[in-house]
Amino acid sequence: MNPFDVFSDWFMRLWHIPAVAWLSQLVLGLQNGAFYAMLSLGLAVIFGMLNIINFAHGALFMMGAFVTWMLANYIGIGYFPALILAPLIVAAFGLVLERTLISRLYGLDHLYGLLLTFGLALIIEGLFRNTYGSSGLPYSPPGALQGATNLGFMYMPNYRGWVVFVALVVCLATWFLIEKTSLGATLRAATENAALVRAFGVNVPRLITLTYAGGVGLAALAGVLAAPIYSVNPNMGSQVINTVFAVVVIGGMGSILGSVITGFMLGVIEGLTKVALPQFSGAVVFAFMIVVLLVQPRGLFGKAA
Amino acid sequence: MNVKRRALLASAAAAAALPLRRGRAQGKPGIKIGVLNDQSGTYRDVTGPLSVACARQAVDELGDIGFPVEVVVGDHQNKPDIGASIARQWFDRDGVDMILDVPTSSVALAVANIAKEKNKAYVNSGGATPDLTGAQCNPQTVHWTYDTYMLARSTGGATVKNGGDTWFFITANYVFGQQLQRDTSRFVTQGGGKVLGAAIYPFPETTDFSSFLLQAQSSGAKVVGLANAGGDTVNCVKQAHEFGLTAGGVKLAALLGSLQVVDSLTLDVAQGLLITESFYWDLNDRTRAFTKRLEVRTGGVPCNAVQAGCYGGTIHYLKAVRAIGVDKARDGAAVIAQMKAMPTDDDAFGKGRIREDGRNLCPAYLFEVKKPSESKGRWDYYNLIATTSGEDAAPPLADEHCPMVKS
Numbered sequence: 002m003n004p005f006d007v008f009s010d011w012f013m014r015l016w017h018i019p020a021v022a023w024l025s026q027l028v029l030g031l032q033n034g035a036f037y038a039m040l041s042l043g044l045a046v047i048f049g050m051l052n053i054i055n056f057a058h059g060a061l062f063m064m065g066a067f068v069t070w071m072l073a074n075y076i077g078i079g080y081f082p083a084l085i086l087a088p089l090i091v092a093a094f095g096l097v098l099e100r101t102l103i104s105r106l107y108g109l110d111h112l113y114g115l116l117l118t119f120g121l122a123l124i125i126e127g128l129f130r131n132t133y134g135s136s137g138l139p140y141s142p143p144g145a146l147q148g149a150t151n152l153g154f155m156y157m158p159n160y161r162g163w164v165v166f167v168a169l170v171v172c173l174a175t176w177f178l179i180e181k182t183s184l185g186a187t188l189r190a191a192t193e194n195a196a197l198v199r200a201f202g203v204n205v206p207r208l209i210t211l212t213y214a215g216g217v218g219l220a221a222l223a224g225v226l227a228a229p230i231y232s233v234n235p236n237m238g239s240q241v242i243n244t245v246f247a248v249v250v251i252g253g254m255g256s257i258l259g260s261v262i263t264g265f266m267l268g269v270i271e272g273l274t275k276v277a278l279p280q281f282s283g284a285v286v287f288a289f290m291i292v293v294l295l296v297q298p299r300g301l302f303g304k305a306a
Numbered sequence: 307m308n309v310k311r312r313a314l315l316a317s318a319a320a321a322a323a324l325p326l327r328r329g330r331a332q333g334k335p336g337i338k339i340g341v342l343n344d345q346s347g348t349y350r351d352v353t354g355p356l357s358v359a360c361a362r363q364a365v366d367e368l369g370d371i372g373f374p375v376e377v378v379v380g381d382h383q384n385k386p387d388i389g390a391s392i393a394r395q396w397f398d399r400d401g402v403d404m405i406l407d408v409p410t411s412s413v414a415l416a417v418a419n420i421a422k423e424k425n426k427a428y429v430n431s432g433g434a435t436p437d438l439t440g441a442q443c444n445p446q447t448v449h450w451t452y453d454t455y456m457l458a459r460s461t462g463g464a465t466v467k468n469g470g471d472t473w474f475f476i477t478a479n480y481v482f483g484q485q486l487q488r489d490t491s492r493f494v495t496q497g498g499g500k501v502l503g504a505a506i507y508p509f510p511e512t513t514d515f516s517s518f519l520l521q522a523q524s525s526g527a528k529v530v531g532l533a534n535a536g537g538d539t540v541n542c543v544k545q546a547h548e549f550g551l552t553a554g555g556v557k558l559a560a561l562l563g564s565l566q567v568v569d570s571l572t573l574d575v576a577q578g579l580l581i582t583e584s585f586y587w588d589l590n591d592r593t594r595a596f597t598k599r600l601e602v603r604t605g606g607v608p609c610n611a612v613q614a615g616c617y618g619g620t621i622h623y624l625k626a627v628r629a630i631g632v633d634k635a636r637d638g639a640a641v642i643a644q645m646k647a648m649p650t651d652d653d654a655f656g657k658g659r660i661r662e663d664g665r666n667l668c669p670a671y672l673f674e675v676k677k678p679s680e681s682k683g684r685w686d687y688y689n690l691i692a693t694t695s696g697e698d699a700a701p702p703l704a705d706e707h708c709p710m711v712k713s
Contacts, residue, residue, distance in 0.1 A: 022520070022521075022524060025520055026517055026520075029514070029516050029517050029520070032514075032516075033514050127346065130346060130347070130350065131346070134350060134351040134566075135347065135348050135349070135350045135351050135536075135537075136351040136352070136536070136537075136540070136566045136567065136569070136570040137537060137540050137570040138570060139570060139571060139572040139575070141572075141574075141575075142548075149549070149550055155520065156549060156550055158548045158549060158550075160548070161516075161548075230514075230544070230545065230548065231513055231514075231541055231544070232537050232540040232541050232544060232570065234537055234540075234570075236348065236537060237513070237537075240510065240511060240513050241513060243511065244511065272517055275505075275507075275517035275518065276517065276521065279505045279506055279507050279508075279517075279518065280479055280506050280507070280508060281508075282507065282508055282512070282517075283507075283508025283509075283511040283512060284508065
């Protein structure tokens, strides 16, 4: 078959995909985008405020899911309390990491932070694999969110709608906190000129520690949301983290709103590719990243220097 | 540079594992078996420490067979370069006589070449590629437990016979997934069934399969074949349950599934799933007795077919060594020839034989995962629905192009 025939076959196949199929892929894309948005939001906050490229983000996302499972299996705490508790527990872990290890690297090149957090990710995943094995643990959606709703064009599990809802609320709240409150203003000022802010009597190191813990908490919250959908296994973080880094780069390093919008947008682009050309769906995000970097090297929402 | 460092790490890991039982090997010349598999990654649960336990169980059960036997362990991390460097070191320096298990097809084939080069015995249980006894066969290799041909024939062929005659595939886009899809499609069509379509997804970066599951659903196929493994299979089944595919009457066939996959899904989610394995602990009195004996070692966790293959393979290998003597058994081709000459018989796989290309002819069983109400407890997961004989479950000699057989 010559290349033209291959292309026309493909095009005819696309032509025959009914509109409802595209519509349902759009909805699924938004759901995946919700995870990308929440994870890249945490990364963007940490990078924007601490200048650390947090490679441990995937491992912390995984920990969020595992802590949810542990809460349910060891002390019988259900999904909804875990939604609050698990991020707090993992954030506390992040706090310890930041105080004991990461804070020592602030004066150094980006590369050191990247290496340290990458190493931490490997250690955390290895520990979980040795303890809980590699095949994954079961976790079901809470009773109130089980079942599905007929949207007319697709059968949508209620739980997935809930994920999109929570992600939107959390992303907006984070954006509001950082861009519109006085705490956020102090935080942003501290990253611009720490010495000056300290002169005003603000405890800058503490502010930074809390920011890291907050970013980690966001990753863990995404982990809690993921537990009922994906297999809870030690590799779950490293599988999504590459895409999430691409999202941050496309949105513009450090841009809060940019990473949220890009997260949802790429979820949708990836979803549509899954119908049009499934084999390409893993690469489409990176192809998009290359185009964006060529046209707009700072990312879609990155600020000019 | 990178490769060197990896090799160094690998040999360090192997060296650490070695001194464990050296004491026993002194005095009489003994046999050393090296279990080489994934001890720390994706396939840890389906091979890993339980494979080692099965090999040790075999050694202990045979008791005093006239020579000491030592079992050592290596972690190949699913990387061919690491697997190859451990295998070389074992054969060259550490006096290992036989390498066992070796999941992940790429590593399995790399080790087969080294076994041939060094003329040492190689009993593979974890690898899925039929090339081990096909195009890349050699006189030093036995392939014990399964290959993609067996999975395709059992799951594809038997399911069509039971009425599942229209198929849609969700396929991991690499050699293993493609081969599994192609082979299974062949048996589906031969049996009078029809393949309605396939979604080929990028591996390993896909975690959300809902999109492909909806495509499968709208194709109207009665059976969705999952041509993937491990965590991908778990995610597919979990999400198919979420989107109500299985509740709507669609059958899922995990082309490479195992007991551990079902355990991590729970019966509520996995019920009705079709899986082919060549061993199940609750198959008959002999498998139950074997599992009971193994419990002491594993804390009550039953093994899957690959792990049981490490037991069956070790039993048969040691019997062959006993038959020709330890000195002659240092010659890999000689001991493997003896394994082919003797009929096999162990509690996990029953009676059988090894074909001249090195393929162990064990039957393939098609299982359906039980409903939660049918199960009497953890690990009571399978109902047997079809059996394919050992002869039928192996690729026909004429088709597999093993150069050793032609001559």
